[in-house]
Amino acid sequence: MNFTLTEEQKDLQARTRAFITEKIIPYENDPRVTAHGPTNDLRHELVGLARLAGLLTPHASRELGGLALSHIDKAIVFEEAGYSTLGPTAMNIHAPDEGNIHLMEIVATEAQKERWLRPQVEGLTRSCFAMTEPSPGAGADPSMMNTMAVKDGDDYVINGMKWFITGGDGANYVIIMAKLEDGSATMFLSDMDRPGIKVVRSMDSMDSCFVGGHVVMEFKDVRIPATDVLGELGKGFKYAQIRLAPARLTHCMRWLGQARRAHDIAVDYASKREAFGRILGKHEGVGFMLADNDMDIMTARLHIWHTAWLLDQGQSCNFESSRAKVVCSEAEWRVIDRCVQVLGGQGVTGEKILSRIFMDMRGFRIYDGPSEVHRWSMARKIIEAGVRS
Known part of the structure; x- marks a missing residue:
């Protein structure tokens, strides 16, 4: 596996990063972000911005108007989109639509695609x-x-x-x-x-x-x-695996962007806030948390990229996606938990976006299968492989 990004991937990464920073993050305190999620009105406004930027539904096929991203491409783009709590919504790559679009492209008839999928890829429906x-x-x-x-x-x-x-x-x-x-x-x-x-x-x-x-x-x-x-x-359960294995991984990608955002906020705070005669980051207790964050972020990214690479080789990756889902959900959760700790009181209020990321991310260890179920599934496959050998 080559970790070097192509020029096209670098360009897409930079475009997505700029779009999220300049266009989407300013919306994060919009009153249309409710306790039950962004309103449809806000979604349509954000989708319009992504459409203008040429970044709407990038994982869909070119025939339907997307960019036909590979799984590795998605790992790059979805992480950047996840840097904002509203980024995946704007780009039409949030759950459950992202997974449903993937499934429909593979399984639906042409008539079904025209009726349901095409308007969804265009950002008109959910x-x-x-x-x-x-x-x-x-x-x-x-x-x-x-x-x-x-x-x-x-x-x-x-x-x-x-x-x-x-x-x-x-x-x-x-x-x-x-x-x-x-x-x-x-x-x-x-x-x-x-x-x-x-x-x-x-x-x-x-x-x-x-x-x-x-x-x-x-x-x-x-x-x-x-x-x-x-x-x-x-064949419902078979199709569920077609949908769920990549969808587990795209959850990991999006939440990695959130973890990176939280870490960047914590680093900035620890570089400026002083306590006991020095900036926070120079206290070992805080510095060690930031180092642990870096390790968890890199570990999660490597699991994502490896599994994405295998998917691009045509492998089903049921085992690997379970492994990545457990590792990433727990590593990314540790990152946001540490970041809240670093910011102290600011971390548990609406003064910073950390508290929202914290509450949003906790469910990730349950979505698309709890960690315990994935561990159990992996253990059974490990034992079965041992018996066969």
Whole structure:
């Protein structure tokens, strides 16, 4: 693996960095950033800026108007976008839309792409992905799924409850995971205004970075025509892996930008604030935290780049993406935690953006599979490989 950036990658990195610094960071205190995420109005304004800068939905194919970024390209660009809490929203690369766009490009029919994907890539619409359910339904264990899709003529009738559905409030379409009568899982596409789909409530959460927040959704006798099945019947769990393995990694990329932002703020503060006769950074207790930050940031970046490189070689990377997700979520969390400590009182107030990053990032150790589930999955694969050898 060559760590040298091409001239094109350097240019894209510089363009993204300048765009985030000059155009997006000034919006971070906009009153339209609510407890349930940026409003749709703010999102459209930010998306317009990214469109003008030629940085909108860069991971999409050129046929759809994107830049067809490789996974390594995404590692570079998404980290820069993540330097602002609003950067991924502006560039249309935030969850769940980023993962849904990736999945739709691979699995959707041409008709489905024209109907749902193209407007989304253009930044005109949003989506959500409905898989997680209240107990006793699917959570970290997707095999426990209770939402059912029953064949009825040329349609499928879906009934069930979903929750923690990111972006659900105000989304234009939804990808629904449901079980067929034979127990296999299938994905279905639907406009959100289809009869029987109801956003029951928004869920209060620590984070405030996702447009549309996190919601509880009810599906009651939702009739989906067979033409709106996403991919093949019974392959829902397989498609989920197509979506989730790269999506785990893009989470790592975006949050790495946040960790770097927090570290830069902490370094600036520790270089100027004086206590006990010297600047904070010259006290070993503070200096060691900054050194540990640097090590954690580099460790996370190396895991991201290595896994991205393997994905670009055509590998599935289920094991590697689990490993990267655990390492990055925990390393990046340690960085922001230390930065809050370095800033002291300023770190726990709205005076600095650290407290927002702190609250937003805590869920990263749970999103797309808790660390414990990924460790368990990795352990099983390690043992299986040992038995085979």
